[in-house]
Amino acid sequence: MERSNLYILTETPSLANHYIAELRDIHVQGDSLRFRRNLERVGELLAYEISKTLPYETAQIKTPLAETETLLLTNQPVLATILRAGLPMYQGMLNYFDKAYSTFVGAYRVEEENTELQINMEYLASTDLHDKILILADPMLATGRSLVKSYKGMLRHGKPVQVHIAAAIASPEGIAHIRQEIPEAMIWLGALDNHLNEKSYIVPGLGDAGDLAFGPKI
C-alpha cells in the first residue's frame, strides 16, 4: 500500500486501539451507546491529528494579567458527513472543531442480491465550500462509492482548497477508489483492514455501522 497522504491511528500503540477493538467486538457491540461513543472518540482523535496539519496564525489574547501571543486556526474547516452512520463520528469532530460549519449528505448503499451495488443520494445540505478546508467523515470506507458520490455532489457548493477524508475502518479497495477519484484528498483512518467480501463489507471490519449505532434498517 502506497503510504503517501495516508495516516492510520492504530499503527501507534494508544487508547485508540481499545476504541476500535470495542467497535469490532461482537461481545461489546450490543451496547449501542458505547458503539456510538467509540465512533465519536475516533472522530475526536482524528480531528486532533488533522488539526496538527492545518494553517495557523499568531493572535493576541488578553488574560486577566497580561496580553500574550497564541496560535489560532487561520480558517475554520467545514465538517461533512454522510447520514446515517456518519453522525457519531461527525459529532466527535464537531466536539473538537467546535466553531466549524457543517455539510450533510443523505446517501446509502442499496444492497440487493445479484445486482451491482448502487448508491442512492437523496439529500444534500451544504454551507459554502469555495476555498474551504473540507473534512468528510464516514466510519466505513468500503468500496468508497458513497464518499466519492457525496463529495462530487458537494462540489456544486464550491471547490474546497483542501480535502480530508476520515474513516474509522477502511479497505484497500476503498482507498484505491478514493485515490483514483479524489487524488488531492488526505486520508485519515482508525484502521486499515484486509479486503471486501462478496457483499462489499469490510473484513474483518465490524459489520454494519449504521445498524449497530441506530438499529436495523427495514
Ligand SMILES: O=P(O)(O)OC[C@H]1O[C@H](OP(=O)(O)OP(=O)(O)O)[C@H](O)[C@@H]1O
Ligand atoms: O464505501 P461504500 O461501499 O460506499 O460503503 C460505505 C457506506 O456504507 C455505510 O452506510 P450505509 O449505506 O450502510 O447507510 P447507513 O448509514 O444508513 O447505514 C457507511 O456509513 C458508508 O456511508
Ligand SMILES: O=c1cc[nH]c(=O)[nH]1
Ligand atoms: O463493512 C461495511 C461496509 C459498508 N457499510 C458498513 O457499515 N460496513
Ligand SMILES: [Mg+2]
Ligand atoms: Mg448501513
